[in-house]
Amino acid sequence: MVTTSRPLHTQKELLKRDLALAFRVLERHGHGFGLAGHITARSPGEDSFWVHYWGLGFDEVCVSDLVRADMDLNVLEGERAINVALHIHTRIYVANPHINTIIHSHPAATVAFGALGLPLKIYDQSSTLFEDNCANFNEYGGLVVDKAEGEALAAALANKQVAILQNHGLLATGGNIAEAVIAAIQLERSCALNLAILQSGQPGIEISPEVARLTRKQIYRPESFLNHWAYHSRRALAANPDVLQ
Template sequence: MTEDLRRLVSLGCRVLGDADQGDLIWGHVSARDPGGRGVWMKASGLGFEEVGPDDVLLVSWDGEVLEGTGRRHAEYPIHTEVVRARPDVGSVIHTHSPAAVALGALGVPLRPISHEANLFVPPDIARFTATGDLVLTAELGRAVAAALGDRNACLLVNHGIVVAAPDVQTATVTAYLLDRACRMQLAAMAAGGWATWSAPQESLAKREHCYPDPLLQGAWEYLVRRLDRG
């Protein structure tokens, strides 16, 4: 079980690196430890595309490295506090998706102008605005968890994104789709003129049609195949 989790976390990191969500050595993927000891999390000092199973650490609720070698990320409270607050969450991802940072800074709603945004709205995507600085304390981690609520994603305004899902596979695809949704909206806004988007009822129907669990799993499998081909 532990080896499977470490492999999945490392795969999620490499998929996101391949999707241009890396930011030098920053950003992290984690998975809930099935033994309740904390989270299995990417080690600090590595880019997403460099992470292998041996670079995934078990980090306790208080930030102690219990298994693995290397340093933990300073922002571990994002992961530990979201997992603590959400029994349904098995994986948390934080990236500095450039498109999501740009859209969040504009203060406009995320609009379902393409399929991808329907996974997140309606209602509008959650936003954390208490600080644009790093989330370095349990108190700030709890504030992020509160802003996220029961949603699958949250914009950390002027910072990045947080995604929460039952497993690494779903979390990775969710982070991928959020980045694409933000890119699509920024492209439409840059083109000027009037953009159209799905009404709430249609948006919810598209969520059910486009993103049921089996299709999200299929998207994960494709992204891993694409990574292997690269």
């Protein structure tokens, strides 16, 4: 992952490498859906972000497909158009200087669970990441194509790391790519668990908030995100060596 001790140009190259890998990792975990969805990363030392150009699926993105844009969606590096819905990201970045990566995707279990309009329940230790850390946005109004709609999503996210967007998908954020990717993977799994327990017709036994908070501290240390990211990115790179092109 990128560290601030490296020269700025090196930070950018490492960031772009990890961002391209993030697309391939999330494709392997059911987050790719045609051309829908986007992953962005704040550019080190600049009021801008990196994203793939419009027209590629998660399974296609390579390092050379990344472009840099400002918070008004003007492309600064690269010559290809970007998704008009990226104010989902810009308004969160503007409101949250500590957030450096944002994922918006439409995985099936999260979309299905979100359509129920229910809060996420914590049924296993991996889901403890979301104890008081998952927002629900239950006001779907179509594509997010202007700043006002992006600001509404940013307000709903507030200080949470992830959000379930009713009839739409998810948002996952992080201080780095590792944190956001692991949160997105785990949120889809947690939604699948919630659906499975609902379908069983039996009352699930939840982990108490106190135990969930303790377990989250034990499991989700900063180095834990990096270790899990290293595993997932190794697998993605082995399966998709073209990603570095």
